[in-house]
Amino acid sequence: MTSYENRSAPEGINYSQDHPLKDFGLLLLAALGGLLALLLVLSALAGAMAPLIPFSVERQLAESISSQFPAASLSGTQQQKQEYLRNLTRELVAQENLPEGLELTVHYMPGAIVNAFATLGGHVYIYEGLLAEMPSENALAMVLAHEVAHILHRDPITALGRGVTVSLALASVAGVANSSAVEWLLQQMGLVTVMSFTRDQERAADARALEILQAHYGHVMGAESIFAVFMAQEHDGELPEMLRTHPLSAKRVQAVEDYAEQHEQQGILTPLPEFEAAAEERSTTTGEQQ
DSSP: OOOOOOOOOOTTTTSOSSOHHHHHHHHHHHHHHHHHHHHHHHHHHHHHHGGGSOHHHHHHHHHHTGGGSOOOOOOHHHHHHHHHHHHHHHHHTTTSOOOTTOOOEEEEEOSSOOOEEEEGGGEEEEEHHHHHHOSSHHHHHHHHHHHHHHHHTTHHHHHHHHHHHHHHHHHHHHTOOSHHHHHHHHHHHHHHTTSOOOHHHHHHHHHHHHHHHHHHHSSOTTTTHHHHHHHHHHHTTOOOGGGTTSOOSHHHHHHHHHHHHHSOOOOOOOOOOOOOOOHHHHHHHHHHHO
């Protein structure tokens, strides 16, 4: 006859022999890994979906964050320069098949900052300091065409879509995804979109800009000089933070030279116009001299 025995379980059988902090660390790493994977998937989906947003909707978003870039008070001469920049931009894109609803608006910004950027709603900002450093209209046209290319490639709305999606996911995890938090987030992300383009996006914008210059001038001479200007700023430690993601390297200059070798180059460099001081500025200057 078989006999059975009900033995007591060994002491501590239901407890891990490892330190509790080790188990906690493994669980934390697993949670963080899952969150990272989720964020990457959300970022990729947002990046793919954002360019499908119509330009009209993007412009409405731009108006909601327009307080970050208030309209500058321009003098008479500065208004002339802004009008020149806008006319030049219109000439550059005259042969481009612009998407429906896209309105390009160039803003001239007073100040010594050597910078330019594109943001939501087809807005391009050019600083006075940058215009002062341009050796020719061709170099300036390369800057304008580069920023316009970002807009045509939907880079600002893509950056916004990725940033907002990831930030909202993090806010949800933190339990702060209320309406006021979302509104604040959109305000902040509007600024981030001017300094978060990837290096691949920068290279693609360079390539599109060269095509625009070739179509307009019949050559791309002078385009490479903008990199010398920006690299000089970097060398002096004066490069604006929003330009630090740009791949300022000899490779971009080489790309211009390679493009020139592959396309017929006909024409000469176009000088920048000389802007006359407006009547009110001349009057003010005369009064000060007296």
